[in-house]
Amino acid sequence: MAAGFKTAEPLEYHRSFLKENCRPDGRELSEFRTTTLNIDSISTADGSALVKYGNTTVICGIKAELTNPTVEAPGKGYVVPNVDLPPLCSSRFRPGPPGELAQAASQFIADIIESSEVIQPEDLCIERGKLCWVLYCDLMCLDYDGNLLDACVVALLAALKNTKLPEVTVNKETSLPQVNVDQRHSLNIHRHPVATSFSIFDDSILMVDPTDEEESLATAQLTVVTDEEERLCCLHKPGGTAMSGEKLQECMSRATVRQREIQKLINKVIHSVNMEK
Amino acid sequence: MEACSISNLKLREFGCEQSLLSRPDGSASFIQGDTSVCAGVYGPAEVKVSKEIYDRATLEVLIQPKVGLAGVRERSQEQCVRETCEASLLLSLHPRSSLTLVLQVIHDDGSLLSCFLNAACMALMDAGLPMSCLFCGVTCAISADGQIVTDPTAAQEKESRALMTFAIDSTERNILMSSTKGSFSVHELQQCIVVSQKASEKMFQFYRDSVKRRYSKYL
Amino acid sequence: MKETPLSNCERDFLLKAIEEKKRLDGRQTYDYRTIKVTFGTDYGCCFVDLGKTRVMAQVSCEIVAPKESRPNEGIVFFNIELSPMASPTFEQGRQSELSVKLNRQLERCLRNSKCIDTESLCVVSGEKVWQIRVDVHVLNHDGNLMDASSIAAITALCHFRRPDVSTQGDEITVYSPEERDPIPLSVYHMPICVSFSFFQQGTYLLVDPCEREERVMDGLLMIAMNKHREICSIQSSGGIMLLKEQVMRCSKIASVKVSEITELVGKALENDRKARKAGEKCGFAESLPQERITALKTDKTPVEAMDVTEKVDDIIQKAEVPPLSVPSPSLPVPGVGQVGQNTWGLDEEEEEEEEGEEDRDSSGEEEEKGTKTQKEKDKDEVVELSDSEEEEVVILHPDT
Numbered sequence: 001m002a003a004g005f006k007t008a009e010p011l012e013y014h015r016s017f018l019k020e021n022c023r024p025d026g027r028e029l030s031e032f033r034t035t036t037l038n039i040d041s042i043s044t045a046d047g048s049a050l051v052k053y054g055n056t057t058v059i060c061g062i063k064a065e066l067t068n069p070t071v072e073a074p075g076k077g078y079v080v081p082n083v084d085l086p087p088l089c090s091s092r093f094r095p096g097p098p099g100e101l102a103q104a105a106s107q108f109i110a111d112i113i114e115s116s117e118v119i120q121p122e123d124l125c126i127e128r129g130k131l132c133w134v135l136y137c138d139l140m141c142l143d144y145d146g147n148l149l150d151a152c153v154v155a156l157l158a159a160l161k162n163t164k165l166p167e168v169t170v171n172k173e174t175s176l177p178q179v180n181v182d183q184r185h186s187l188n189i190h191r192h193p194v195a196t197s198f199s200i201f202d203d204s205i206l207m208v209d210p211t212d213e214e215e216s217l218a219t220a221q222l223t224v225v226t227d228e229e230e231r232l233c234c235l236h237k238p239g240g241t242a243m244s245g246e247k248l249q250e251c252m253s254r255a256t257v258r259q260r261e262i263q264k265l266i267n268k269v270i271h272s273v274n275m276e277k
Numbered sequence: 278m279e280a281c282s283i284s285n286l287k288l289r290e291f292g293c294e295q296s297l298l299s300r301p302d303g304s305a306s307f308i309q310g311d312t313s314v315c316a317g318v319y320g321p322a323e324v325k326v327s328k329e330i331y332d333r334a335t336l337e338v339l340i341q342p343k344v345g346l347a348g349v350r351e352r353s354q355e356q357c358v359r360e361t362c363e364a365s366l367l368l369s370l371h372p373r374s375s376l377t378l379v380l381q382v383i384h385d386d387g388s389l390l391s392c393f394l395n396a397a398c399m400a401l402m403d404a405g406l407p408m409s410c411l412f413c414g415v416t417c418a419i420s421a422d423g424q425i426v427t428d429p430t431a432a433q434e435k436e437s438r439a440l441m442t443f444a445i446d447s448t449e450r451n452i453l454m455s456s457t458k459g460s461f462s463v464h465e466l467q468q469c470i471v472v473s474q475k476a477s478e479k480m481f482q483f484y485r486d487s488v489k490r491r492y493s494k495y496l
Numbered sequence: 497m498k499e500t501p502l503s504n505c506e507r508d509f510l511l512k513a514i515e516e517k518k519r520l521d522g523r524q525t526y527d528y529r530t531i532k533v534t535f536g537t538d539y540g541c542c543f544v545d546l547g548k549t550r551v552m553a554q555v556s557c558e559i560v561a562p563k564e565s566r567p568n569e570g571i572v573f574f575n576i577e578l579s580p581m582a583s584p585t586f587e588q589g590r591q592s593e594l595s596v597k598l599n600r601q602l603e604r605c606l607r608n609s610k611c612i613d614t615e616s617l618c619v620v621s622g623e624k625v626w627q628i629r630v631d632v633h634v635l636n637h638d639g640n641l642m643d644a645s646s647i648a649a650i651t652a653l654c655h656f657r658r659p660d661v662s663t664q665g666d667e668i669t670v671y672s673p674e675e676r677d678p679i680p681l682s683v684y685h686m687p688i689c690v691s692f693s694f695f696q697q698g699t700y701l702l703v704d705p706c707e708r709e710e711r712v713m714d715g716l717l718m719i720a721m722n723k724h725r726e727i728c729s730i731q732s733s734g735g736i737m738l739l740k741e742q743v744m745r746c747s748k749i750a751s752v753k754v755s756e757i758t759e760l761v762g763k764a765l766e767n768d769r770k771a772r773k774a775g776e777k778c779g780f781a782e783s784l785p786q787e788r789i790t791a792l793k794t795d796k797t798p799v800e801a802m803d804v805t806e807k808v809d810d811i812i813q814k815a816e817v818p819p820l821s822v823p824s825p826s827l828p829v830p831g832v833g834q835v836g837q838n839t840w841g842l843d844e845e846e847e848e849e850e851e852g853e854e855d856r857d858s859s860g861e862e863e864e865k866g867t868k869t870q871k872e873k874d875k876d877e878v879v880e881l882s883d884s885e886e887e888e889v890v891i892l893h894p895d896t
Binding site for chain 3: 031032033034035036037038039040245246249250253254256257260261262264265266268269272273275276
Binding site for chain 2: 497498536537538541548550552554556577579580581582583584588589629631633635636637638785788789790791792793794795796797798799800801804805807808811812
């Protein structure tokens with residue numbers, strides 16, 4: 001019966017839950033799904049992490065390569081993020097070139113890396129104008145059930161914290177780079193940006209961490225990214241229902257709490273792996 | 278608490294011309310200082326079966342850069358403009374039809390996204406499409422010394438440490454769209470929102486004046 | 497979007513009018529529509545209005561490696577973009593027959609006529625040359641796109657200034673406009689394209705066809721010529737047979753039209769140069785018509801910031817202050833962490849099993865299983881006391 005109701009009248013189905021201030025999966029409006037983090041999941045990558053937000057699963061692999069810095073910024077390395085939504089993660093994605101959602105997500109991640117200054121691009125430079133690191137951050141969604149952006153940001157941050165780069169020196173005589181694979185250093189992570197996404201239902205009800213179904217029924221989406229100093233790196237609301245300043249303030253308070261939770265989680269997991277070694 | 282100084286706020290001179298192109302159903306060019314965007318709207322018209330939505334019209338937004346082809350940045354701007362328009366247009370009045378909004382960059386001298394939004398709104402108005410409210414775009418920059426600059430030029434954007442663009446609706450003056458760059462405190466954000474709401478009053482007054490002028494008998 | 501078909505009566509009407517030497521907009525057979533040339537704020541940006549047809553050209557440049565076959569010549573690249581704004585039939589990102597045809601013709605007209613001195617675009621022979629890129633955007637399609645595009649492209653090329661460069665050994669310095677005045681391109685001559693449309697198997701001929709006329713025409717002849725009456729390219733399409741006399745007549749008309757247009761473009765460039773020299777405001781913003789009821793312009797407007805601070809304080813104070821402490825995450829095994837309760841109603845046993853699997857995946861150590869009971873105990877403790885920061889240490893296993 002419930003299943004039939006859900007298929008025929010998805011909006012009414014959700015409304016009947018929201019009337020009681022809860023959601024079809026039993027969560028409260030301001031409750032996140034269980035978040036699981038595993039780091040060092042890919043042994044061949046320089047850094048990696050797997051994140052689950054309920055069913056949504058995102059894996060991030062970081063590959064570092066040596067390259068020439070660009071002419072415009074000779075003292076900087078660079079980070080190239082890419083979000084991939086393969087047909088495997090949901091039936092709505094088709095094989096072929098990245099769709100609009102994947103492109104928008106890639107741009108969002110690139111913006112966050114730039115705005116939050118999670119890594120100083122100067123740290124990636126080995127020799128000015130000659131040699132620098134380029135970090136390819138590939139984020140792949142394995143299972144899509146809404147809230148892609150939050151999962152991507154956590155995966156990226158954890159993978160960056162997990163990344164260890166080998167020491168590189170430039171030989172004075174041959175001016176060729178020499179890589180010392182045994183000597184590895186962690187990246188210097190300056191900030192811990194964490195994203196918190198909200199969906200607005202029926203132009204009024206604010207709920208955190210939406211599932212795929214909730215996203216498709218929502219009238220607006222909103223993502224807030226904050227770091228540990230309570231500075232905002234991004235307030236991304238592509239459109240939809242209009243919101244007042246007061247309502248946005250509510251979202252930001254929730255995002256601050258979430259940031260603390262996630263930063264603690266990442267630190268602990270990283271710590272536990274280091275202890276094991 | 279961190280706060281920005283908010284004295285001497287200004288909008289550059291701005292202007293708009295509607296119905297300047299003969300082919301589109303609605304067109305407008307919007308100018309803010311030297312920044313300029315041309316917009317054209319087609320529709321409601323026949324829709325491709327693959328894009329058909331059974332209970333409302335399909336809105337497509339295309340942004341054409343001045344040099345080269347549209348890239349990922351244009352895609353994300355397209356998404357922002359599209360979802361803002363979707364929120365204000367009454368799309369359910371034209372089910373199973375298509376609306377196409379094309380935005381051509383004429384010159385970029387800062388505050389481009391807000392200029393896109395203003396040109397889009399003027400073109401939608403010119404096309405006579407039913408809307409639940411109007412919207413306008415306002416860009417605020419926070420300069421390195423903590424000064425809020427409204428409607429920044431490209432040079433001011435480059436020097437700023439944070440940049441925010443909001444779309445504001447005409448009924449409640451609430452935030453329809455927000456897109457930011459750089460990092461800033463909650464207090465700074467709230468300040469920029471209030472400033473943008475103030476600036477939007479000027480824009481909506483301009484919208485009103487231009488409509489009044491259009492339907493007047495004399496100049 | 498599909499094109500609205502032209503009805504038979506409309507077609508007959510148009511053809512009948514042409515037979516009677518009449519045109520829809522009251523023009524004579526050899527008349528051009530009004531041509532208006534305006535310039536944008538930056539160098540190399542030009543708008544051309546040909547009646548209702550409107551195109552914009554923008555020239556840009558960058559330093560690239562030259563072609564191997566021509567190591568000391570710069571590269572000139574043309575692209576006509578049929579924006580979906582110009583007509584509902586134009587589609588985004590698809591090469592239509594029309595766009596291929598226009599691009600080919602523009603290349604013949606401007607590149608193959610060698611009107612730009614490409615050798616002066618060389619920076620370091622065989623290594624670095626300037627690539628000049630001309631983007632022509634069609635904004636409104638009301639016929640005769642080719643003539644409008646060719647005027648816009650050549651005018652933009654004449655208007656364009658590239659940054660000055662200097663070479664010292666391997667180092668190349670590109671100067672900003674503030675440091676050194678940018679340099680104009682050397683343009684030898686200005687080829688301009690003139691289109692003729694033919695009706696009734698070549699019996700009737702019209703100059704500068706509008707969109708409606710283009711749709712009923714049988715064939716098209718495009719002649720690109722400069723003011724020295726040198727033909728740069730000639731192209732006939734549509735599959736009509738033309739007599740020698742007809743082609744000669746067209747070329748005579750073209751030479752008249754080309755000299756008129758060249759003069760107009762020259763004047764427009766001169767006016768713009770004067771305006772820029774005098775430091776006046778120039779560009780698109782200034783060309784906004786003031787006398788139309790569809791256009792409106794305001795001056796710089798101040799924004800009052802009276803009660804901004806009060807409003808902001810009000811919003812922030814009203815908001816709830818987020819709690820400082822957050823629950824500790826649980827760590828079932830090293831390398832795996834979890835926050836939030838399991839809300840799927842799984843019982844404990846299943847959950848543990850799941851974690852066991854993850855554990856094997858991540859570490860692959862067999863002895864992990866033996867320590868599992870210990871771990872469960874630890875984990876339970878954590879969940880119970882998950883308030884303060886202190887017991888972060890508790891979950892670390894002494895035996896791993």
